[in-house]
Amino acid sequence: MYRYDEFDATMVAERAAQFRGQVARRLSGELSEDEFKPLRLMNGLYLQLHAYMLRVAIPYGTFSSRQMRRLAHAARKYDKGYGHFTTRQNIQYNWPALVDVPDLLDDLAEVEMHAIQTSGNCIRNVTSDQYAGAAADEVEDPRPWCEIIRQWSTFHPEFSFLPRKFKIAVTASDNDRAAVRVHDIGLRLHKNEAGETGFEVIVGGGLGRTPYVGHTIRDFLPKEHLLSYLEAVLRVYNLEGRRDNMYKARIKILVNAEGADHFREMVEEEWAQVNQPGIDLPREEVDRIHDYFEAPAFETLPANSTTLEERRATNREFARWLRVNTVAHKAPGYAIVNISLKPIGGIPGDISDTQMEAVADLAEQFSFDEIRATHEQNLVLPHIRKDDLYGVWAALKAAGLATANIGLVSDIIACPGLDYCTLANTRSIPIAQRISERLADLDEQEALGELKVKISGCINACGHHHVGHIGILGVDKKGEEFYQVTLGGSAAEDASIGEIVGRGLSSGDVVDAVEKLVEFYKKERKDGERFLDVYRRLGADPFKEALYEAA
Amino acid sequence: MKLLKLSNGRISPALEASLQEVSLSEWRENPTAHADATALVISNDASLVDIAQDISGFDVIILEFPQFKDGRAYSQARLLRERLSYTGEIRARGGVLRDQLLFMTRCGFNAFEFDDVGAAEEALREFTFAYQPAADSAAPIWRQRLAHARAA
Numbered sequence: 117m118y119r120y121d122e123f124d125a126t127m128v129a130e131r132a133a134q135f136r137g138q139v140a141r142r143l144s145g146e147l148s149e150d151e152f153k154p155l156r157l158m159n160g161l162y163l164q165l166h167a168y169m170l171r172v173a174i175p176y177g178t179f180s181s182r183q184m185r186r187l188a189h190a191a192r193k194y195d196k197g198y199g200h201f202t203t204r205q206n207i208q209y210n211w212p213a214l215v216d217v218p219d220l221l222d223d224l225a226e227v228e229m230h231a232i233q234t235s236g237n238c239i240r241n242v243t244s245d246q247y248a249g250a251a252a253d254e255v256e257d258p259r260p261w262c263e264i265i266r267q268w269s270t271f272h273p274e275f276s277f278l279p280r281k282f283k284i285a286v287t288a289s290d291n292d293r294a295a296v297r298v299h300d301i302g303l304r305l306h307k308n309e310a311g312e313t314g315f316e317v318i319v320g321g322g323l324g325r326t327p328y329v330g331h332t333i334r335d336f337l338p339k340e341h342l343l344s345y346l347e348a349v350l351r352v353y354n355l356e357g358r359r360d361n362m363y364k365a366r367i368k369i370l371v372n373a374e375g376a377d378h379f380r381e382m383v384e385e386e387w388a389q390v391n392q393p394g395i396d397l398p399r400e401e402v403d404r405i406h407d408y409f410e411a412p413a414f415e416t417l418p419a420n421s422t423t424l425e426e427r428r429a430t431n432r433e434f435a436r437w438l439r440v441n442t443v444a445h446k447a448p449g450y451a452i453v454n455i456s457l458k459p460i461g462g463i464p465g466d467i468s469d470t471q472m473e474a475v476a477d478l479a480e481q482f483s484f485d486e487i488r489a490t491h492e493q494n495l496v497l498p499h500i501r502k503d504d505l506y507g508v509w510a511a512l513k514a515a516g517l518a519t520a521n522i523g524l525v526s527d528i529i530a531c532p533g534l535d536y537c538t539l540a541n542t543r544s545i546p547i548a549q550r551i552s553e554r555l556a557d558l559d560e561q562e563a564l565g566e567l568k569v570k571i572s573g574c575i576n577a578c579g580h581h582h583v584g585h586i587g588i589l590g591v592d593k594k595g596e597e598f599y600q601v602t603l604g605g606s607a608a609e610d611a612s613i614g615e616i617v618g619r620g621l622s623s624g625d626v627v628d629a630v631e632k633l634v635e636f637y638k639k640e641r642k643d644g645e646r647f648l649d650v651y652r653r654l655g656a657d658p659f660k661e662a663l664y665e666a667a
Numbered sequence: 668m669k670l671l672k673l674s675n676g677r678i679s680p681a682l683e684a685s686l687q688e689v690s691l692s693e694w695r696e697n698p699t700a701h702a703d704a705t706a707l708v709i710s711n712d713a714s715l716v717d718i719a720q721d722i723s724g725f726d727v728i729i730l731e732f733p734q735f736k737d738g739r740a741y742s743q744a745r746l747l748r749e750r751l752s753y754t755g756e757i758r759a760r761g762g763v764l765r766d767q768l769l770f771m772t773r774c775g776f777n778a779f780e781f782d783d784v785g786a787a788e789e790a791l792r793e794f795t796f797a798y799q800p801a802a803d804s805a806a807p808i809w810r811q812r813l814a815h816a817r818a819a
Contacts, residue, residue, distance in 0.1 A: 123796050123808040134793045138766070154736065155766055237736065267798045267808070273773035274745055277738025343799075354742045389750060394800050400816070401809040618818065 117178060117486060118263050118408045120228045127270065131232055133223045135159050143215060148363070157427035158238070158276070158470045160231030161217060164536050170209045170217060172224060176262035176286070177205035177489040178243035179229075181476035182349050184331040184487055186227040188472035189537045199472065201465040203529060203580060204283075205243050205489040206234055210536055232270060237278045239350070240271035243285045246490040249409060250452050250498040252444040255313055258288035258305055260406040261342060264397060275350045279357035280365035283322075288313075290609060293352050295491060297321045297611035298328045298583055300367045301349060308336050315342060319349060319379065320371030323577040327613045328368045331376035333383060344395040348387035356382070369650065379408055395496045412484035412499055417449025420504035434509055436521040439591060440562060442505065449502050450602035453483075455495040455512060456519040456527060460556045461549050464530045467554070474515035482508055492529055494522065524561040525569055526552040533573030533590065534597075540573035542590025542597040549665060555634065567647045570605075583607035585648045586613045586633060588626060599626040603659055604651045605634070617660045630635075631664055636662035671787055672756075673777040678768075678787050681778070686727060694721060706758075711739040715746045722747070727757040730776070735762030740775045748775035748802035765790045775802035 119126070135155075142152040149163075156162075160171035172187070187207055191199045194216050195209045224230060234241055236545055242265045249257040265284060269275070275282070287294040288305035291594055296302025302318035315337040347365075356374075358364045371379045397405075405627025428435045443452040455475060458464050467475075479487045479497055482504045488496035500508055512518040519529045528551060531537065533544030548571055555561060570584030574591075581587030587602035589650055598620030605614030621629055636659060637647045650660060672681040691713050706727035707750035709715075722728060728747060730740035740759070747753040758778035759771050768779060768790045781787060797805045806814075 123811065124796055127808075130794050132768075143692070154764075158766075225816055237738075261695050270768075270798050271794070272799055273770040273797075274741045275738075276770055277736050277741065355739055359739075391749060391800075397809055398813065403818075404812070436798075506700070519694055 117180060118175075118259075118405070124228070124267075125225075128230045128232070131159075131230060131271075131566075132218065134223060139214060139218050139513050148325075152234075155571070158233070158236045159221075160234030161214075162235060163538070164210070164366070165534075165538055166536070167211045168214055168217070169205075169536065170201070170212050170231060172207050172209070172227075172229060172231050173234045173241040174205050174207060174489050176242055176248070176259050177246050177491075178248070178259060179487050179489070180227075180485050181480040181487065182485075183227045183229055184227065184476035184479065185474050186236040187658050188224060188469040188476070190220055190223060191469040191472065193223075198468045199492050200463075200532070201467065201489050201532075201659065203491050203493060203578065204234075204241060205246070205491055206241060208532075210532075215551045224284050226565075235281075236276070237280050237282075238274060238276045239278075239282045239284065240499070242266055242269070243283070243294060243491060244290060244297075245287045246488040246496045247293060247443065247452055247498065248288065248488075249411065250447075250450075251289055252446045253291055254288040254446075255305055255307055256288055257409050257411075258303075260402070260409050261303070261305070261315075261339070262482050263408070264287050264343065264402070267344070268395075272509065275354060278350070278354055279359050280282065280351070280362065280367075282367065284346075290515040290614075292607075292609040292611075293490075295580075295583070295607035295611075298323055298327070298607055299581075300332065301346065302330055303342075305337075305339075312338070314338050317345065317349075317381075320368040320376070321611070322366050323579070323580055324366065325363055325575050325583045326366075326369065327577065327582040328372060329613060330368070331371060331379075331539075333376060340399070341392060341399065342398055344390050344392040345387055347395050348383050348390050351493050352382045352386050352392070353378075357474040368404040411447075411484075414447040414499070415501070416452060417447075417501065417503075419448040421449065421505075424502045424505055427506040431506075434506060436558065436562065437509055437518055438505065439521045440520040440524065441518075442500075445499065447499070451502055451505060453497040453500045453505070453508060454490075454522040455497065455517050456521050457494050457517075458507045458521055458527050458552065459516060459519045460521075460526060461553045464548050467495075471515050471517055472658075474511065474517065478508055478511055490503045492527065494527070502601045506667075517660055520558055521561060523566045523568070524558075525555050525564055525567040525630075526561060528552060528569045528571060529584070530571040531573050531579035533571075533579075537573065537578075539576055540590070541592035542573045542599065544579055544588075544590060547588060547590075547599065547623060547626060551630050554627050554631060564638070565646050567634070568606075571631065581605070582606060582613045583611065585615060585646070585651070586630060588630075589616075591620055594622065597623050599623065601626070601629055601633075603656060605647065606648060615654055616657055618664055624647045632663055633659060668780045670758075671779045671781050671784055673772055673779075673791075678784065680784050688729065691718075691721065705809070708760075709743065711737060711743065713743075715743060715751070719751055722751065722753055727753065727758060728753065728779075729758045729760050732759060732761035732763060735764050735767060737762070741770065744771070744775040745802045754793075761790060769794060773797065773801040773803045773805065792812045 318330040530548040574580035583605040602614030
């Protein structure tokens with residue numbers, strides 16, 4: 117993991133001090149709420165329906181047990197004893213008091229955490245594959261490049277007042293777990309024919325009101341030029357992106373207005389003129405940052421664990437959790453463990469202070485002190501010895517964290533919706549809870565296979581409904597909550613935007629609708645086909661019929 | 668509106684002789700009619716391609732922030748300094764807020780239409796380091812790390 121040196125620590129401490137001053141000016145009345153707003157929004161502090169909400173950055177989703185314990189402490193001291201993991205690999209606190217936020221930020225700064233650029237029209241916290249550094253299928257660990265991007269983008273003086281927010285995601289696997297095709301910039305590390313690794317640069321993807329799958333503007337960018345190329349893209353966007361209408365201000369609108377080919381020319385022309393040697397890091401610094409991400413000292417272990425196999429054979433519940441929640445690790449004898457934050461009937465992404473501490477203890481003891489947050493609002497212990505899996509599972513179960521539903525129908529992404537958010541038209545969380553309860557049976561869920569349900573409480577699409585296999589969008593019709601169903605979306609390497617299948621449904625009917633869609637899929641699927649595969653094979657019409665015929 | 672100027676890292680109020688301002692489009696249309704102009708005002712949607720000729724006679728260029736959150740002039744300032752090697756005054760006008768002054772100076776602005784010199788001094792002192800190179804002389808953190816490593 118990356119560790120702060122004196123420079124990083126000074127940067128974060130000075131930011132906390134600066135924000136303390138800004139809050140003091142607000143509390144004394146020197147700043148009006150209108151004047152304070154842009155300042156707090158540069159530091160992840162939103163004013164929600166009932167209270168302030170602070171969004172804390174977890175750069176590329178990687179953090180330590182010490183940091184997790186501090187997050188638990190913050191939940192207890194400044195919130196109501198819980199936190200909420202988001203689709204941006206961040207954590208949000210929903211109930212801090214403004215006067216306490218400077219102290220909260222000081223507490224975080226002590227463990228190398230902050231809320232820098234978790235909001236505002238700037239380059240947001242960079243996101244990545246939650247299995248980075250552990251996945252059997254990656255070409256290399258993408259996180260050193262994430263850290264390089266984090267540093268370059270932090271308080272970038274030119275790009276702090278962009279037309280709109282800007283999100284960069286990085287993956288190093290053909291199995292895209294970072295949703296790189298639906299980000300402002302997606303970067304995919306891969307090998308060219310000469311065996312060198314470089315970046316595919318994808319620009320202009322995004323969700324929101326106008327969803328787009330991004331365009332590849334470079335198949336292979338040599339790694340050493342990453343920062344100068346990003347600087348060129350950002351400069352073109354800063355100068356040319358629309359500023360007359362905030363709903364048309366994201367880079368995706370510019371890319372699609374110019375056409376991907378012309379946009380590429382604009383970027384290449386700018387890139388040819390930027391001071392590449394001044395911006396791109398020298399080899400020494402690139403190597404220095406890579407050193408922090410050196411693989412942990414994995415033991416030499418046999419690929420299979422006999423203790424594990426004994427437990428698997430005798431404990432059905434454990435065996436299911438192994439099948440559903442663990443993933444192949446690159447080191448023999450190790451596994452990647454997913455921790456679901458989607459208990460049946462629970463609030464997606466929520467976690468209590470004591471649960472956070474339980475995860476921290478496990479990470480410290482069994483996972484080389486590493487934890488990951490996922491964009492699907494779950495957690496990961498990336499490096500668990502197969503011999504330890506049973507013990508880890510038992511501890512997670514005791515903490516209420518062993519729901520075996522990763523990637524299944526109840527592993528739902530949901531935005532905070534009208535329970536918290538000032539932008540929302542409808543509630544999202546109760547819909548997620550009811551779908552999860554309706555389809556609670558884990559045998560049934562496993563039999564259904566991968567099925568991604570994503571729920572947004574308004575058109576801004578924070579719940580990623582456009583890329584749900586089943587997406588649900590809340591809309592307000594004359595003061596009543598209605599839900600539109602979209603089908604066929606995907607955020608993975610086969611990215612696609614879901615299609616709206618028909619008229620909006622009431623909150624009661626939308627839960628029935630999901631069940632009908634699931635039943636129809638079960639009837640139609642052939643061997644090994646996922647819901648998404650059947651949808652792509654059959655098209656929208658038969659699903660529409662199934663959804664509306666008896667309604 | 669007061670004018671503050673940055674010189675050798677110090678910001679102080681400037682007594683400004685009144686400028687004869689001309690916009691880029693007026694200037695391009697008829698330079699001779701504006702021969703006595705002393706400051707060129709470049710709107711933030713103007714392209715800086717082929718502008719070298721236009722700026723060569725001016726010691727003051729004024730860039731605009733129609734609203735504080737419209738950040739195009741940050742890029743324009745960097746292009747003037749880094750690509751066009753413009754060494755005169757670049758003045759920020761419009762939505763110039765205390766908490767933007769540091770970003771502005773890093774992008775090459777050295778004059779600000781801003782009232783509160785105390786606040787400006789404070790704002791420019793808030794950060795010791797910078798991660799990335801820009802139009803100012805600050806050595807990015809990575810360069811300082813390398814220097815430390817080599818000295819050790």
